Amino acid sequence: MRKLHLFLIALIATALVGCSTTPTTEAPVVDKTATGAAAGASGAETAGTGAGGVSGSATSAEMAALHDPNSILSKRSVYFDFDSFVVKDEYKPLVEAHARFLQQHPDMKMTIQGNTDERGSHEYNIALGQKRADAVKRMMVLLGARDSQIETVSFGKEKPKNPGHDEAAWAENRRDDIVYAGE
């Protein structure tokens, strides 16, 4: 084992700031809130849906069911086993209820957001989360929802609900979330 040498070069920040070899320009800071972002980029997808929720066929009582803790429609998360895309039996009533709601309210739209646990590649996990979101969508479409009512997206492992690093956290993060347009 060789002797440990320590080179410590301390440099003054002020001597460095502003003397980059190649100019790079910082883009305008993107600092969008949830609502701002929804209005911004998913534009084409969501533009008509806010109005649809209001002027469509859903009554306010039906809309309230989406947030009524006693209604199955307030349940929005489907959990998956490790490395699995199979919608487990315990979540089928939930998926069926939302499919029925979409069928009865053709102007309602939703996004299914797929998530994964933290293990593995960032990009591959985006594909895994997408596959989970697609699995729930496929079931809803079979049950009568229209394809155009459901957008599936993936957050991969980027937005963990539980920031922990154990099996309990991972189980919580292998999940689809259902979000209705305008929520």
Added chain:
Amino acid sequence: MIRTLGRWLAVALLALAPLSAARAQLTIEIVGGAATAIPIAIVPFDAEATWPLGISDIVGADLSRSGLFRLVNTDGVVPRPAQAQDVQPAVWRARNADAVVVGSMRPLPDGRVDVRFALVDVVKQTTLASMAFTVTQAQFRATAHKIADVIYEKLTGDPGVFSTRIAYVAKQGRRYQLMVADADGYNPQTIVSSNEPLLSPRWSPDGTQLAYVSFESKKPVVYVQSLTTGQRRAVANFRGSNSSPAWSPDGRKLVVTLSKDGGSQVFLMNPDGTGVTRVLTSQSIDTEAMFTPDGQSLVFTSDRGGTPQIYRANLLTRQVQRLTFDGSYNVSPRPLPNGKGIVFVHRESGRYEIASLDFATGQMQVLTSGPGDESPSIAPNGKMIIYADEAGGRGTLAAVSSDGRVKQRLVAPSIDVREPAWGPLPRQ
């Protein structure tokens, strides 16, 4: 095997300016070394002390950091040589140096500085390189990197990558910043920042643009941003998820993963967002595509065989060939610049490690020990691989030589850094 080498280098920055960019400064420590490092003496340049920032120290730090060089002590050599003809080979052979770098710095009337250096092989007693630069003080670091590049190439035969830049994502609390810094961690600059995840930065081959994925609109969208003007545009913002951008070697195409037609599938498009065409069709996940250096094929990750494995698709014949067979999880393929293989992420007993595969022999070599290594990116000379060690949820950047012998850790105090991308060689 890899010796635990006690050579250790830290470049610390006293952050006086309250800039987040300054806090994102990376420092680099070497945690392994080549079996046969080249002993080189770098003599402080004549009159270097006139300026607060010298050049020879930066040259030495660059070479030392590569793991291929061992710095020989230059103390007590009097008079200190400043040009090639002043170098007395016997003096340096006695110190076991194979090569000596000498140089000088002279102020010019216009305020600029004349910087000269020479590289002397004291074994063969020949001058291998000598160059002169006229630079401003702000260009000292860049000049030092250029000198280190010349020395590296003369003594190893491979181009140096000290003048390159790296992109990476820094996360502080909820804030994500896409950063670009010099390859030694200096001059960090924020390219874009967001409260939503940023990932997969990918350099255009000419180094003027970055493609990346941003979640700022609550879903993955691919952006392309100019590093010169800062202007950016969403180039893939289709229904569903848009991710995993990579450039063709000529910079005229992007390959991306889109879910717009169902599933995660690989598409080609122009970097301005037009001309989207599907290139691969499967019922499975296809993602993480990258062009091979000849531009004729894509390497990508697919679960078509039941587990995620790496495949190669010829863009003309559309023939697809499986490349990885060892283990149940091989992802994130990155083609070596010489076209002879790939570097990728391999899972072994729950550990995620960086590995390489040689196409000719089919041999896999595991280069790191994990447990949370991912996002490899290969230096443009093919000699080093930078990657993120994300064990425990907090990312640190690290680098390993393509033979697995040299290891470095790039430390950014108190921030989470991930998704490194090594930029191209600067255009001459």
